[in-house]
Amino acid sequence: MLIQTEALVKDYSLGKTVVRALAGVSLTIEGGEYVALMGPSGSGKSTLMHILGCLDTPTSGRYLFKGEDTARFNDTELARLRNKEFGFVFQNFNLLPRLTALANVELPMLYAGISRRERLRRATELLELMGLKERRHHRSNELSGGEMQRVAIARALANKPAVILADEPTGNLDSRTGSEIMNLFDQLAGIGNTVIIVTHDPTIARHARRIVQLKDGIIVNDGSPETGKRKEN
Numbered sequence: 767m768l769i770q771t772e773a774l775v776k777d778y779s780l781g782k783t784v785v786r787a788l789a790g791v792s793l794t795i796e797g798g799e800y801v802a803l804m805g806p807s808g809s810g811k812s813t814l815m816h817i818l819g820c821l822d823t824p825t826s827g828r829y830l831f832k833g834e835d836t837a838r839f840n841d842t843e844l845a846r847l848r849n850k851e852f853g854f855v856f857q858n859f860n861l862l863p864r865l866t867a868l869a870n871v872e873l874p875m876l877y878a879g880i881s882r883r884e885r886l887r888r889a890t891e892l893l894e895l896m897g898l899k900e901r902r903h904h905r906s907n908e909l910s911g912g913e914m915q916r917v918a919i920a921r922a923l924a925n926k927p928a929v930i931l932a933d934e935p936t937g938n939l940d941s942r943t944g945s946e947i948m949n950l951f952d953q954l955a956g957i958g959n960t961v962i963i964v965t966h967d968p969t970i971a972r973h974a975r976r977i978v979q980l981k982d983g984i985i986v987n988d989g990s991p992e993t994g995k996r997k998e999n
């Protein structure tokens with residue numbers, strides 16, 4: 767079992783009021799699954815993704831990653847886990863604008879202590895895979911949105927993560943560029959990567975083989991895109 771959550775609750779305090787973003791989410795995701803997390807704005811998709819990627823911790827409930835309770839990890843261990851096991855792709859790309867495409871892709875490997883030579887080799891290979899070999903020495907702010915997102919995907923793959931987590935990865939792209947990006951995720955899932963995509967767009971979600979629907983912080987449906995039938999858990 768790669769990912770297992772049990773009754774996850776996440777509360778945010780805003781002064782005296784408490785917002786319950788997740789209200790008891792129990793979810794299991796196996797290695798190699800291609801999952802879309804769907805739901806209306808405010809339903810808790812990003813909150814759940816942040817907890818799955820160890821960017822945030824739940825208020826209550828448990829999150830087991832590869833069978834280990836993540837509550838047992840201290841901050842350093844969590845940071846290491848995040849860098850090694852998760853590749854993140856965001857709506858606004860989150861690249862460092864003044865660094866080249868190559869340097870952006872090398873960054874997670876730098877944090878992981880990988881040698882300069884190996885970083886360069888792998889970053890070049892990944893950018894080539896993304897069709898960006900000719901752009902590798904461009905600063906990321908000189909690239910188009912679709913190119914920036916492909917650099918971000920290359921960066922997400924840098925440390926060979928167990929899970930690729932993408933939050934509205936096509937949200938800032940036109941529909942054609944968005945579908946090119948989705949084809950890349952399809953390919954990554956097709957060769958066995960675990961891919962979790964957050965989206966409110968049904969066209970995007972249909973790329974996945976499993977759609978988990980959130981509403982008001984709980985899972986209201988979990989099934990395949992074709993039948994919509996609930997997955998046996």
Ligand SMILES: Nc1ncnc2c1ncn2[C@@H]1O[C@H](COP(=O)(O)OP(=O)(O)OP(=O)(O)O)[C@@H](O)[C@H]1O
Binds near residue numbers: 808810811
């Ligand atoms: N840092 C925060 N502080 C307080 N409340 C928050 C915080 N982050 C999220 N929330 C609240 O938690 C709820 C879930 O938010 P979340 O960002 O997970 O929703 P979402 O499904 O990703 O929405 P969207 O589709 O708009 O991105 C919302 O009511 C939101 O206002």
Ligand SMILES: [Mg+2]
Binds near residue numbers: 812
């Ligand atoms: Mg969100």
